[in-house]
Amino acid sequence: MPDYAQIKKELEGLAVEDNPALVRQKSRDFYWYSPILKEELESVTADLVVSPKSEEEVIRVLKVAYAHGVPVTPRGAGTGNYGQAMPLSGGIVLNLINMNKVKEIHPGRVIAEPGIVIAELDRQTKAHSGQELRFHPSTAQTATIGGFVAGGSGGVGSIHWGGLRDLGNILRLRVVTMEAEPRVLDLTAWDLQKVTHAYGTNGIIVEVEMPLAPAYDWVDVLVGYDDFMDAVRFGDALAHKNGLLVKEIAPIAAPIPYDYFPRHKPFLRDRNQSIVVLMIAPHSMDAFTAFAERQKGEILFRSDKVESMKGIPHAYELAWNHTTLRALKVDPGFTYLQVQYPGPDHVAKVEKMTKLFGDEVPGHLEFIKFDGRMQCSGLPLVRYTTRERLEEIMQIHRDNGCPIFNPHRYTLEEGGMKQTDTVQLAFKKETDPKGLLNPGKMIAWDNPDFDFSAGKNYLFPGLAAAGG
Amino acid sequence: MPDYAQIKKELEGLAVEDNPALVRQKSRDFYWYSPILKEELESVTADLVVSPKSEEEVIRVLKVAYAHGVPVTPRGAGTGNYGQAMPLSGGIVLNLINMNKVKEIHPGRVIAEPGIVIAELDRQTKAHSGQELRFHPSTAQTATIGGFVAGGSGGVGSIHWGGLRDLGNILRLRVVTMEAEPRVLDLTAWDLQKVTHAYGTNGIIVEVEMPLAPAYDWVDVLVGYDDFMDAVRFGDALAHKNGLLVKEIAPIAAPIPYDYFPRHKPFLRDRNQSIVVLMIAPHSMDAFTAFAERQKGEILFRSDKVESMKGIPHAYELAWNHTTLRALKVDPGFTYLQVQYPGPDHVAKVEKMTKLFGDEVPGHLEFIKFDGRMQCSGLPLVRYTTRERLEEIMQIHRDNGCPIFNPHRYTLEEGGMKQTDTVQLAFKKETDPKGLLNPGKMIAWDNPDFDFSAGKNYLFPGLAAAGG
Ligand SMILES: Cc1cc2nc3c(=O)[nH]c(=O)nc-3n(C[C@H](O)[C@H](O)[C@H](O)COP(=O)(O)OP(=O)(O)OC[C@H]3O[C@@H](n4cnc5c(N)ncnc54)[C@H](O)[C@@H]3O)c2cc1C
Numbered sequence: 001m002p003d004y005a006q007i008k009k010e011l012e013g014l015a016v017e018d019n020p021a022l023v024r025q026k027s028r029d030f031y032w033y034s035p036i037l038k039e040e041l042e043s044v045t046a047d048l049v050v051s052p053k054s055e056e057e058v059i060r061v062l063k064v065a066y067a068h069g070v071p072v073t074p075r076g077a078g079t080g081n082y083g084q085a086m087p088l089s090g091g092i093v094l095n096l097i098n099m100n101k102v103k104e105i106h107p108g109r110v111i112a113e114p115g116i117v118i119a120e121l122d123r124q125t126k127a128h129s130g131q132e133l134r135f136h137p138s139t140a141q142t143a144t145i146g147g148f149v150a151g152g153s154g155g156v157g158s159i160h161w162g163g164l165r166d167l168g169n170i171l172r173l174r175v176v177t178m179e180a181e182p183r184v185l186d187l188t189a190w191d192l193q194k195v196t197h198a199y200g201t202n203g204i205i206v207e208v209e210m211p212l213a214p215a216y217d218w219v220d221v222l223v224g225y226d227d228f229m230d231a232v233r234f235g236d237a238l239a240h241k242n243g244l245l246v247k248e249i250a251p252i253a254a255p256i257p258y259d260y261f262p263r264h265k266p267f268l269r270d271r272n273q274s275i276v277v278l279m280i281a282p283h284s285m286d287a288f289t290a291f292a293e294r295q296k297g298e299i300l301f302r303s304d305k306v307e308s309m310k311g312i313p314h315a316y317e318l319a320w321n322h323t324t325l326r327a328l329k330v331d332p333g334f335t336y337l338q339v340q341y342p343g344p345d346h347v348a349k350v351e352k353m354t355k356l357f358g359d360e361v362p363g364h365l366e367f368i369k370f371d372g373r374m375q376c377s378g379l380p381l382v383r384y385t386t387r388e389r390l391e392e393i394m395q396i397h398r399d400n401g402c403p404i405f406n407p408h409r410y411t412l413e414e415g416g417m418k419q420t421d422t423v424q425l426a427f428k429k430e431t432d433p434k435g436l437l438n439p440g441k442m443i444a445w446d447n448p449d450f451d452f453s454a455g456k457n458y459l460f461p462g463l464a465a466a467g468g
Numbered sequence: 469m470p471d472y473a474q475i476k477k478e479l480e481g482l483a484v485e486d487n488p489a490l491v492r493q494k495s496r497d498f499y500w501y502s503p504i505l506k507e508e509l510e511s512v513t514a515d516l517v518v519s520p521k522s523e524e525e526v527i528r529v530l531k532v533a534y535a536h537g538v539p540v541t542p543r544g545a546g547t548g549n550y551g552q553a554m555p556l557s558g559g560i561v562l563n564l565i566n567m568n569k570v571k572e573i574h575p576g577r578v579i580a581e582p583g584i585v586i587a588e589l590d591r592q593t594k595a596h597s598g599q600e601l602r603f604h605p606s607t608a609q610t611a612t613i614g615g616f617v618a619g620g621s622g623g624v625g626s627i628h629w630g631g632l633r634d635l636g637n638i639l640r641l642r643v644v645t646m647e648a649e650p651r652v653l654d655l656t657a658w659d660l661q662k663v664t665h666a667y668g669t670n671g672i673i674v675e676v677e678m679p680l681a682p683a684y685d686w687v688d689v690l691v692g693y694d695d696f697m698d699a700v701r702f703g704d705a706l707a708h709k710n711g712l713l714v715k716e717i718a719p720i721a722a723p724i725p726y727d728y729f730p731r732h733k734p735f736l737r738d739r740n741q742s743i744v745v746l747m748i749a750p751h752s753m754d755a756f757t758a759f760a761e762r763q764k765g766e767i768l769f770r771s772d773k774v775e776s777m778k779g780i781p782h783a784y785e786l787a788w789n790h791t792t793l794r795a796l797k798v799d800p801g802f803t804y805l806q807v808q809y810p811g812p813d814h815v816a817k818v819e820k821m822t823k824l825f826g827d828e829v830p831g832h833l834e835f836i837k838f839d840g841r842m843q844c845s846g847l848p849l850v851r852y853t854t855r856e857r858l859e860e861i862m863q864i865h866r867d868n869g870c871p872i873f874n875p876h877r878y879t880l881e882e883g884g885m886k887q888t889d890t891v892q893l894a895f896k897k898e899t900d901p902k903g904l905l906n907p908g909k910m911i912a913w914d915n916p917d918f919d920f921s922a923g924k925n926y927l928f929p930g931l932a933a934a935g936g
């Protein structure tokens with residue numbers, strides 16, 4: 001057991017919290033989305049929360065932690081869904097929310113500290129020069145930019161730009177290593193893959209440089225169809241209209257909107273309406289409405305025509321993982337999937353799954369650019385019955401050419417491609433020789449021989465040892 | 469013969485020119501690109517040039533012309549390639565170059581008069597709020613926005629936005645009709661198709677509202693490959709990188725760059741280098757160079773690293789129809805084609821044509837977005853031998869699934885899809901009952917029974933009557 005009294009002494013002058021209730025609070029994220037993770041991670045908690053205000057303070061913390069062999073798990077706002085920010089072996093939660101300054105804004109790019117909330121970052125770049133991030137998660141109002149880079153993948157705007165993994169969507173990351181003498185590294189271009197979506201297992205991000213796109217007063221629009229597949233086809237057709245500037249296209253199947261979007265429910269005709277959640281540039285609205293009319297879409301809601309937006313959430317807060325959240329909040333009997341429908345026949349794949357599962361798996365799609373081509377991924381809801389049936393639903397998707405990303409796992413590998421990311425592993429060897437950064441999240445580090453094909457979940461031994 | 473003395477009297481107070489040499493000058497465009505059009509249109513000239521300064525003046529001119537039954541052919545800067553702006557039946561050339569004011573600039577859109585030169589429009593929107601047109605022809609330094617809308621199709625930036633015909637790429641056109649009492653109509657959304665690329669045959673555009681994109685200090689880059697197909701594959705791969713912001717990708721086959729781009733020649737290693745002409749956003753340069761390196765591309769030229777840009781033209785002035793212009797200026801033995809290579813196998817189609825024709829048809833491609841998909845069109849040069857061989861080359865393209873748009877015709881139909889545009893024809897019936905606007909350019913108007921499949925060129929009878 002590390003000597004925390006001594007550690008606190010060595011961290012004097014920094015914001016350190018050891019009240020167990022508060023520490024426990026900051027040791028949590030949205031892991032409870034998954035009934036499986038909820039069970040596995042329930043007891044996880046850290047020993048201390050340290051909230052640095054600068055790169056220098058981050059370096060100080062890592063130096064002390066390294067000397068004492070104490071794990072450090074970085075944390076933005078804790079909105080991740082897979083326990084990414086949860087300290088499986090206890091130790092220090094490095095809370096970065098106070099490192100929240102915008103440093104520089106230029107045409108096409110911004111330099112900021114990692115702990116700034118994404119919506120606040122967008123507010124500042126918009127006020128400065130009419131710019132905003134290319135895309136953001138639907139949690140923009142609470143999530144941090146550092147947490148997005150380290151734990152997210154894409155979001156509102158990915159319909160143009162693809163995801164964080166795509167070359168050019170992050171310009172530079174400044175990273176502090178976990179060594180006796182922490183180093184500060186600036187990573188660009190291909191090197192960014194070392195730490196992007198690595199859950200903070202191989203470096204603490206202390207500065208981000210992100211590309212910007214023009215900011216517009218995006219108009220929130222809901223378009224209704226009586227048939228979910230008509231909504232999907234409309235979304236697909238719209239996504240292929242070069243001249244219409246659209247930031248978000250998310251078809252969501254009835255009865256989800258009617259049942260779980262209470263603020264928008266008054267705008268729906270009835271419970272059988274599927275909707276397409278949209279964000280459209282104001283200067284594309286004329287052309288958009290002409291297009292929607294020709295496609296026989298019913299425009300149910302326009303934020304630029306509604307009397308008051310008071311109490312009505314942003315359209316994007318109906319989409320991405322907010323769809324799931326809204327359903328779950330009302331009915332805990334839901335769980336969800338993360339599905340890819342590779343193009344060019346993505347619409348046909350969606351149609352097949354929709355026919356197969358009907359209301360057991362209400363559809364929810366997100367159109368995104370993938371290698372320069374439009375396709376869709378999905379976050380369909382699942383009316384949960386048994387674990388076996390859930391497995392079966394996933395297998396049927398895979399059998400039909402729709403890969404599944406499992407949202408019920410806390411490791412990088414199991415949540416993703418079920419294979420070792422050799423670049424990230426090699427970088428961890430360089431930057432975190434003692435394996436103290438966010439332990440238990442990279443199987444390749446802890447158990448290089450783990451057999452993914454055996455069909456068993458990885459259980460991090462340190463998890464039982466520390467919290468359990 | 470109209471009474472021009474009387475007409476001039478009725479136009480008193482307006483800028484009217486009747487000096488035959490000057491009138492003849494303003495009755496020409498870049499029709500001489502085509503040996504065929506050069507012969508056919510050589511003698512065409514107007515009787516008067518009138519240069520209105522306002523919508524009111526345009527209305528006055530049209531009213532007088534209508535009363536006297538005099539044809540009116542609008543003119544921007546006369547940079548069209550197909551005699552679009554040439555007054556086949558004489559009459560009045562309506563020169564719009566003095567209607568050149570920017571009226572309003574907003575986030576994402578600009579309202580301007582039609583005669584403003586495109587580069588000047590971009591200069592003003594950039595200075596105002598860091599914005600510029602979504603795309604422009606390579607003639608931006610001389611061409612007008614009105615002429616582009618009425619006679620052009622796409623250009624630099626079409627890699628993102630597609631072409632002018634795509635819904636949303638023009639927001640509004642204000643048009644004056646050719647009637648006893650000219651009307652002023654504001655067209656939006658689908659209605660824009662009535663006058664876009666109609667050569668001014670059914671209304672005079674007196675105001676345009678265009679969408680804007682963010683303006684960056686685009687970096688001109690030339691990348692070299694020893695094999696043209698490697699250059700094409702590089703261009704295609706780059707066009708599919710979501711995260712890299714690129715405004716122009718044009719592969720051009722050796723030895724064209726070495727032989728005809730004298731200012732860039734010093735940067736080429738030798739005559740066998742094919743190049744890719746690029747414009748890259750400054751904040752995408754790091755990622756771009758990392759990508760180019762991995763693709764084994766040789767970066768020959770970067771405008772942000774060159775000692776002085778003095779005397780070096782914009783990269784886009786090597787591309788689009790400037791490629792052709794540069795070769796033609798030195799060697800009049802060239803002519804060219806306009807080819808489409810429909811995707812998704814566009815690269816394979818290019819490869820097949822390249823193998824078939826070799827140096828007889830040196831390749832030149834432009835990557836553009838087409839219905840939401842990346843594909844390429846081409847403006848390959850042709851080392852002209854005989855008319856039969858030219859026809860054969862075109863036929864071989866068609867036989868291989870590569871449609872040809874014939875640049876050697878002055879009518880809307882023959883230069884395009886060889887079919888009647890019923891929307892434009894119907895609108896002409898409304899707006900130009902006497903058929904006085906730019907006569908001879910719309911076959912459907914002059915000769916509804918013309919048989920496109922008969923393989924004969926249309927010869928406008930009025931052409932012989934007036935000029936010939
Ligand atoms: C309702 C809902 C909707 C969501 N929608 C989306 C979506 O649209 N797209 C999407 O991608 N995700 C989405 N998410 C997941 C999550 O909200 C986002 O990825 C978010 O950007 C995470 O930011 P955060 O600040 O909360 O990060 P946290 O959850 O605090 O951290 C995420 C990961 O990054 C690490 N980390 C945090 N800061 C740093 C740092 N400075 N250096 C190194 N590592 C660090 C943490 O250790 C953790 O592993 C959603 C989640 C919910 C609950």
Ligand SMILES: Cc1cc2nc3c(=O)[nH]c(=O)nc-3n(C[C@H](O)[C@H](O)[C@H](O)COP(=O)(O)OP(=O)(O)OC[C@H]3O[C@@H](n4cnc5c(N)ncnc54)[C@H](O)[C@@H]3O)c2cc1C
Binds near residue numbers: 498613673
């Ligand atoms: C070297 C070279 C490169 C080129 N590159 C491109 C390119 O990249 N993309 C492209 O699309 N084109 C290209 N072109 C063709 C041409 O330059 C463009 O289409 C240009 O925008 C035409 O503008 P303009 O002002 O010169 O029009 P003009 O040639 O003067 O007119 C074009 C047509 O529009 C009509 N017109 C003009 N003004 C009005 C008005 N106010 N109301 C109604 N009708 C009107 C004219 O009657 C005529 O039919 C190129 C030409 C050359 C010579």
